[in-house]
Amino acid sequence: MNVELTNLSIGYRHRHSTKTVSENICATIRKGELTCLLGQNGTGKSTLLRTLSYFLPRLDGDIIINGHAIDSYSEHERARLISVVLTEKPEVTNMTVREMIAMGRMPYTGFWGRLKNEDEEIIDKAAEMVGITGIITRKVSSLSDGERQKVMIAKALAQQTPIIYLDEPTAFLDYPSKVETMELLQRVSHDTEKTVFLSTHDIELALQMADTVWLMNANGKNNMHTGSPEDLALDGSLESFFAGRGVCFDSDTGIFRINRPTTQTIHITGMTDSTAGKMLRKALRRYAIETTDRDNEQCGITIDIGSNYFTVIRPNAEKKTYFSIAETTRAIK
Numbered sequence: 523m524n525v526e527l528t529n530l531s532i533g534y535r536h537r538h539s540t541k542t543v544s545e546n547i548c549a550t551i552r553k554g555e556l557t558c559l560l561g562q563n564g565t566g567k568s569t570l571l572r573t574l575s576y577f578l579p580r581l582d583g584d585i586i587i588n589g590h591a592i593d594s595y596s597e598h599e600r601a602r603l604i605s606v607v608l609t610e611k612p613e614v615t616n617m618t619v620r621e622m623i624a625m626g627r628m629p630y631t632g633f634w635g636r637l638k639n640e641d642e643e644i645i646d647k648a649a650e651m652v653g654i655t656g657i658i659t660r661k662v663s664s665l666s667d668g669e670r671q672k673v674m675i676a677k678a679l680a681q682q683t684p685i686i687y688l689d690e691p692t693a694f695l696d697y698p699s700k701v702e703t704m705e706l707l708q709r710v711s712h713d714t715e716k717t718v719f720l721s722t723h724d725i726e727l728a729l730q731m732a733d734t735v736w737l738m739n740a741n742g743k744n745n746m747h748t749g750s751p752e753d754l755a756l757d758g759s760l761e762s763f764f765a766g767r768g769v770c771f772d773s774d775t776g777i778f779r780i781n782r783p784t785t786q787t788i789h790i791t792g793m794t795d796s797t798a799g800k801m802l803r804k805a806l807r808r809y810a811i812e813t814t815d816r817d818n819e820q821c822g823i824t825i826d827i828g829s830n831y832f833t834v835i836r837p838n839a840e841k842k843t844y845f846s847i848a849e850t851t852r853a854i855k
């Protein structure tokens with residue numbers, strides 16, 4: 523199911539004042555896609571997810587689900603449409619993992635409803651998909667942050683809704699688990715046509731896994747840029763995303779890197795495009811040293827890159843050959 527946001531304004535209404543976090547958001551979260559929402563701390567990602575989940579009233583505009591305004595669905599209907607995984611620790615922690623996942627079946631069984639065999643199977647399948655079968659009898663209160671996060675994802679899967687919203691689902695996870703979780707959510711969206719929308723600070727992972735990326739900038743008004751990661755790279759949106767914050771997007775490598783003013787440029791020759799050449803360039807950037815393969819007299823130093831060596835050539839000095847990047851950079855920096 524597509525979710526369309528039309529002139530959506532989000533924020534907080536207090537008794538005497540209103541804090542607008544973002545205005546005029548116009549975008550569509552598409553079914554069958556993994557959409558990742560990126561933005562600096564405090565830009566309003568959680569506020570948007572809470573608004574989409576109907577936990578927080580919107581300030582203005584509309585949220586249209588499958589062609590119908592979100593308000594036109596009853597609470598019961600919404601529970602069968604949308605599942606939400608938030609970052610807060612669940613309050614009911616005396617439960618076992620299985621009982622927590624079973625809560626995902628509540629829209630079908632009711633709070634005190636008995637689980638049918640079919641529900642039990644769905645719960646087992648959800649636990650298996652997330653890889654937590656081994657901890658299913660443990661108390662949720664005894665779990666690590668990462669384990670608990672996986673349980674909450676399993677609960678959302680057990681809810682079997684066409685739309686899943688997740689607020690920073692990869693936050694507490696180790697790197698392989700982050701990748702696994704993203705792969706799982708991508709698979710869920712692609713294989714079952716679900717609409718999966720999540721916020722994350724794992725930008726590089728999102729750029730590799732997401733079908734569509736939403737970049738939420740800090741200025742509040744018309745501050746959402748959306749598109750495929752590659753389109754956002756091409757139109758300069760990714761580059762300007764961190765502008766002025768010491769990080770820049772390298773469109774050649776497709777990764778973000780720390781942006782420091784270059785202190786020195788070194789001439790490189792030989793196997794400059796080999797993996798060794800790329801790794802050497804990466805290491806030198808750590809010391810704000812850039813490289814060029816054009817012969818430039820101002821460079822002074824040349825490094826000749828071989829298959830397993832690096833030869834440093836300085837004017838009026840003896841050539842020196844090193845056999846590791848660490849030795850080479852130590853000799854240069």
Ligand SMILES: Nc1ncnc2c1ncn2[C@@H]1O[C@H](COP(=O)(O)OP(=O)(O)OP(=O)(O)O)[C@@H](O)[C@H]1O
Binds near residue numbers: 563566569
């Ligand atoms: N209950 C509230 N009342 C007023 N302002 C709030 C409330 N909750 C959050 N805010 C403010 O709304 C803005 C957006 O907050 P939000 O938590 O949505 O950002 P975020 O992008 O999710 O940040 P982070 O990456 O740090 O999780 C922030 O300025 C925050 O201080």
